[in-house]
Amino acid sequence: MLYVKCGGQSFEFERKVLAKHCQLCKGPPAIVSLSTQKLKLCQSCFERILEKRVLEGVKTFKMFKKHHRIGLCLSGGKDSASLAHLLKKIFPDTQFLGIYIDLGIGYYSDQARRAVEAICERLSIPLYVYDLREKDGISVDDFLFTNFRDKICSVCGTIKRHLFSKVARELGLNVLATGHHLDDLVSTYLQLFLAGDFESIKRLAPYSPPLFEGQAVKVKPLYQIPEIELYYYAVLNDLPLESCGCPHGEITPIKRTKNLLEELSKENRNIKFQLLSVFLNKFIPLLRENQKEDSGFLPCLKCGEPTVSPNRICGFCRRKELVERIEERKLELTPEEWDTIPAEEKANNWVIFDLRDKDSFEKGALTGARNLPIESLDNFERYLKVFKSYRNKNILLYCYTGRLSYRMTLFLCKHGFRAFNLRNPEKVLSN
Ligand SMILES: [Zn+2]
Ligand SMILES: [Zn+2]
Known part of the structure; x- marks a missing residue:
């Protein structure tokens, strides 16, 4: 089983026999080894430690x-x-x-x-x-x-x-x-x-x-x-x-x-x-x-949690105020919200990207969508040139599950684009 951590680091562990017997209790096969000692252990000895x-x-x-x-x-x-x-x-x-x-x-x-x-x-x-x-x-x-x-x-x-x-x-x-x-x-x-x-x-x-x-x-x-x-x-x-x-x-x-x-x-x-x-x-x-x-x-004057800040407003309360001052902070649209946008507005101010593979795109896509198959989560930078000419448009993104397109939405917003992820894309695509 592979486990990818926040930030890209990953762990892998496969349940397999490392030694015929646990080196501690000499009983069942060893399936796990401690990172600091060279001991190979059975599950119960490992857990006991x-x-x-x-x-x-x-x-x-x-x-x-x-x-x-x-x-x-x-x-x-x-x-x-x-x-x-x-x-x-x-x-x-x-x-x-x-x-x-x-x-x-x-x-x-x-x-x-x-x-x-x-x-x-x-x-x-x-x-x-x-x-x-x-x-x-x-x-x-x-x-x-x-x-x-x-x-x-x-x-x-x-x-x-x-x-x-x-x-x-x-x-x-x-x-x-x-x-x-x-x-x-x-x-x-x-x-x-x-x-x-x-x-x-x-x-x-x-x-x-x-x-x-x-x-x-x-x-x-x-x-x-x-x-x-x-x-x-x-x-x-x-x-x-x-x-x-x-x-x-x-x-x-x-x-x-x-x-x-x-x-x-x-x-x-x-x-x-x-x-x-x-x-x-x-x-x-x-x-x-x-x-x-x-x-x-x-204690913070607003929320009562501890702070060392000289004005006695804690880090959380200051950050919350900062966000509240920003009116437009939408990142996702539901299919229902997308439907309420008039066709003319969509044609003039929106560009739609379908991030799935070519086959799925050809089988059925959102009206007006362009296909941009994304194979890997790394290096989104290389797609920036594709979006460059849409700085003045609203960009709608979708993929199979909404995960990859959500990541791309975050990436584009970080780079100053007005991008939106389509939530639950399967609802629209199956129609
Ligand atoms: Zn054991
Ligand atoms: Zn506070």
């Missing part, structure tokens, strides 16, 4: 107690799905609540939501969904129309952190658990270290106490588990995952640091654990010795 590491981490940091209500930040990806599965297995009597934030990223958010619903149902965990579009009237995709257009991943991170924390406070949860793993934590430490941002390093830990009363404790129970092992865990347990990848998928600085870490791991298999230990046991205690008393955080 992961469970032990999670339990040990939870105990070391006293992450939560039996009577606590714990929110699980779910995204539809492998990390948070494995988090939910592992915690439920290790702590069957603890009260968990799944939280999903629908960020309004076209088809991707829909698919991720279905994956989250499936995992919660399977584990009998209740689910709370926060719909950004319904509640705040904005979506992550709206930021394409702002000067954040090349930093969508960073905006998305700000929004998610803010909303998970707000939801936990509003629902009165004691603890908020995220699926951050070893690779996440260590690459963020390295990234912050290189930027000289020691204040943030000090605050980044497997356990973060509330900044003020009413806030949930934030914990990262998977901080000792390498990312690849969470992926193996998710596949071995057939966890429902979104598999189409986020259409934004930017290459962020943190992803570059992760790649660097991967290179270093080839020389030294234990480098991630070593770095984790240096930061947690040496560097952060040293930084905390010199800690200033005041953290500088105050």
Whole structure:
């Protein structure tokens, strides 16, 4: 099974026998190997090791107690799905609540939501969904129309952190658990270290106490588990995952640091654990010795979430205001909306591109559509010349499922075109 991560990196795992017997229990065949040791293991030994590491981490940091209500930040990806599965297995009597934030990223958010619903149902965990579009009237995709257009991943991170924390406070949860793993934590430490941002390093830990009363404790129970092992865990347990990848998928600085870490791991298999230990046991205690008393955080005047901003308006509220000032931020049309546009208007101001292959196009396409078969998601740049002469037109795009054309729509909008994706194209094409 191939798993493509946001930003293009991918993992592959095939269920096959690596050794006749598990090298730990000498019993069933080994089907998985640990990334840090040369051990080949059977599924149950592999899972036992992961469970032990999670339990040990939870105990070391006293992450939560039996009577606590714990929110699980779910995204539809492998990390948070494995988090939910592992915690439920290790702590069957603890009260968990799944939280999903629908960020309004076209088809991707829909698919991720279905994956989250499936995992919660399977584990009998209740689910709370926060719909950004319904509640705040904005979506992550709206930021394409702002000067954040090349930093969508960073905006998305700000929004998610803010909303998970707000939801936990509003629902009165004691603890908020995220699926951050070893690779996440260590690459963020390295990234912050290189930027000289020691204040943030000090605050980044497997356990973060509330900044003020009413806030949930934030914990990262998977901080000792390498990312690849969470992926193996998710596949071995057939966890429902979104598999189409986020259409934004930017290459962020943190992803570059992760790649660097991967290179270093080839020389030294234990480098991630070593770095984790240096930061947690040496560097952060040293930084905390010199800690200033005041953290500088105050509640935002608009929403009450913590902020260090001098005008006391938090990052989320500022970004929301920015988007609200933009009136026209439509990216998709439903077939019904398309039908209401008069024919003359379509003829004068619109150009339609059918992104499917030539055969499908010839069998039946939207009236007036031109065929532009797109074979790969990479290098959309090479199509820019095709669209160049339609700068003054509205561009309607469609494909088989609406996924590829949605990505192309985002790409064109980023480059200043007025592009729209046709939602549910099959409805129009079958007529
Ligand atoms: Zn075994
Ligand atoms: Zn705010």
